[in-house]
Amino acid sequence: MSVTVRVPAKVNVQLAVGAARPDGFHDLANVFLAVGLYDEVTVTPSPDGLRVTCEGPDAGQVPLDRTNLAARAALLLAERYGRDTDVHIHIAKDIPVAGGMAGGSADGAGALLACDTLWGTGAPRAELLDICAELGSDVPFSLVGGAALGTGRGEKLTALEVGGTFHWVFAMAARGLSTPAVFREFDRLAQGRDIPGPVASQDLLAALAKGDPHALAATVSNDLQPAALSLFPQLADTLAAGRAAGALTALVSGSGPTTAFLAPDAEAAATVADALRASGTCRTVRTAPGPAPGATVV
Numbered sequence: 128m129s130v131t132v133r134v135p136a137k138v139n140v141q142l143a144v145g146a147a148r149p150d151g152f153h154d155l156a157n158v159f160l161a162v163g164l165y166d167e168v169t170v171t172p173s174p175d176g177l178r179v180t181c182e183g184p185d186a187g188q189v190p191l192d193r194t195n196l197a198a199r200a201a202l203l204l205a206e207r208y209g210r211d212t213d214v215h216i217h218i219a220k221d222i223p224v225a226g227g228m229a230g231g232s233a234d235g236a237g238a239l240l241a242c243d244t245l246w247g248t249g250a251p252r253a254e255l256l257d258i259c260a261e262l263g264s265d266v267p268f269s270l271v272g273g274a275a276l277g278t279g280r281g282e283k284l285t286a287l288e289v290g291g292t293f294h295w296v297f298a299m300a301a302r303g304l305s306t307p308a309v310f311r312e313f314d315r316l317a318q319g320r321d322i323p324g325p326v327a328s329q330d331l332l333a334a335l336a337k338g339d340p341h342a343l344a345a346t347v348s349n350d351l352q353p354a355a356l357s358l359f360p361q362l363a364d365t366l367a368a369g370r371a372a373g374a375l376t377a378l379v380s381g382s383g384p385t386t387a388f389l390a391p392d393a394e395a396a397a398t399v400a401d402a403l404r405a406s407g408t409c410r411t412v413r414t415a416p417g418p419a420p421g422a423t424v425v
């Protein structure tokens with residue numbers, strides 16, 4: 128018997144970052160939107176013990192040892208419920224690696240739900256969310272999907288209402304960016320400045336609730352964008368190419384380097400995608416609607 132779970136990528140429509148905390152994390156007002164780009168995680172009982180395999184264009188960059196977030200999720204759940212981790216975890220990866228779209232987090236949440244289903248642990252949802260938070264700040268959101276405000280380091284979630292479908296274009300870069308390196312660059316750029324506590328924009332939440340792409344485009348923001356651009360200046364060319372092609376707004380997704388473009392409708396999204404492909408400023412281009420559902424057994 129196997130269990131397969133489908134898990135979405137995310138874009139941060141607002142990422143407000145506070146000052147570094149004593150534990151090295153940053154308090155956030157992180158408005159997540161799940162989008163229709165998915166990894167699929169399949170778990171199968173395996174007589175050879177815990178094993179991870181991965182397929183997809185970025186598979187070569189995914190660690191297959193116990194540092195893989197999917198393996199860590201299986202180990203944490205097994206430890207809490209006294210199970211053996213005799214599973215083969217296979218990841219069919221479509222979310223870019225180290226792209227700021229929470230691909231590793233998606234695999235962590237996916238493996239957790241898949242193992243929970245396979246083992247029939249009956250873990251309460253709150254306990255699964257707790258394990259997700261232990262795995263990483265973004266992992267709880269990968270489990271719930273939709274749209275949510277993440278506070279604390281991004282792990283404390285409040286579900287948000289979304290009044291329509293938003294049409295996104297994503298440009299994947301030639302290389303990845305390390306999330307800790309981008310936060311470190313944020314700290315460096317912030318030196319000597321007063322960093323206000325992060326607060327969600329009420330105008331942005333209203334735009335999401337209304338499902339209005341023009342209002343959303345006018346309110347998106349990402350405090351990590353200057354840091355990502357400082358480490359990867361060529362991203363400015365990708366952002367400019369998408370804007371010139373009619374995107375309502377262009378921003379770096381999370382810590383980057385994937386760039387995200389909001390279009391007024393699906394047809395305009397296809398036009399922006401074609402222009403980005405022709406621009407030669409990125410590796411691949413994908414379109415995806417949001418919101419998308421969270422981790423789901425298929």
Ligand SMILES: C[C@@](CO)(OP(=O)(O)O)[C@H](O)COP(=O)(O)OP(=O)(O)OC[C@H]1O[C@@H](n2ccc(N)nc2=O)[C@H](O)[C@@H]1O
Pocket residue numbers: 139142151152153154155157226227228229230232262263264265266279280281306307310380381382383
């Ligand atoms: C920036 C965001 C925005 O959604 O996503 P990505 O762009 O990486 O996808 C997240 O905050 C990433 O969350 P996640 O990738 O789960 O990070 P974690 O494993 O929890 O932390 C990795 C490292 O990032 C930094 N970090 C992360 C979250 C946070 N609130 N403050 C931080 O300073 C810390 O240096 C930490 O050691």
Ligand SMILES: Nc1ncnc2c1ncn2[C@@H]1O[C@H](COP(=O)(O)OP(=O)(O)O)[C@@H](O)[C@H]1O
Pocket residue numbers: 188189190194195196197218223224225226227228229230231232234235303304306382383
């Ligand atoms: N299942 C996984 N998929 C991708 N990366 C993983 C996974 N598990 C651990 N990692 C590690 O996490 C790093 C960040 O990957 P990822 O989650 O894709 O990026 P981001 O945090 O920018 O969204 C990778 O460089 C890789 O070393």
